[in-house]
Amino acid sequence: MFRSIYQSGLISLLSSVGYEPLQLWATEVRNGSIKRIRDEEISDMVIEVISRDVRETCITFPADRTEVLAIKLPLIAFLVKNLNEDFTFEVEVTDVRGDRHWLRASNFQKKSRQSPLICTMPLRLEEGWNYVQMDMSDLTKRAFGRKFSELSRIQVHANCRLRRIFCADRIYSEDELPPEFRLYKASRS
Numbered sequence: 001m002f003r004s005i006y007q008s009g010l011i012s013l014l015s016s017v018g019y020e021p022l023q024l025w026a027t028e029v030r031n032g033s034i035k036r037i038r039d040e041e042i043s044d045m046v047i048e049v050i051s052r053d054v055r056e057t058c059i060t061f062p063a064d065r066t067e068v069l070a071i072k073l074p075l076i077a078f079l080v081k082n083l084n085e086d087f088t089f090e091v092e093v094t095d096v097r098g099d100r101h102w103l104r105a106s107n108f109q110k111k112s113r114q115s116p117l118i119c120t121m122p123l124r125l126e127e128g129w130n131y132v133q134m135d136m137s138d139l140t141k142r143a144f145g146r147k148f149s150e151l152s153r154i155q156v157h158a159n160c161r162l163r164r165i166f167c168a169d170r171i172y173s174e175d176e177l178p179p180e181f182r183l184y185k186a187s188r189s
Contacts, residue, residue, distance in 0.1 A: 007038035032057035051158035085159035095146035
């Protein structure tokens, strides 16, 4: 999807405040819901993904399973709200040899585990809204002994609220981010 686009800085993959935020995403719902709601803590629209079982409800980008994102930027960030329920997300990465691997983070995972195809890691979330960053380049090297080539796919499972998902070429301080990429918008004077 992004292979022919010049990639630097920040690339937004999901913004909950857009007209149709999940237009390019696939949704899968069983025993749960995926909806846009207003979050009172940040006074803005967000995407809520909830289910009794994290495996039964998720959003996936790109929606078409035959496509890949082909994003070369090494970092992915999530502005996500902890709902104090089980939550997991995973990113599919492609290494320089063309092999695909999954990096999965879960708040119910107690310790890291890995195989040649998947690395699962514990995710510790604070109460309320969190800014979660994953260095896909570093994790691909450490988990699979391979050099990261690109992000192929993202899947976010229940239970969370999402404000934004984006990729970045480096770690940015909050002051360096545009206001719409920050956890809380700059207050207006």
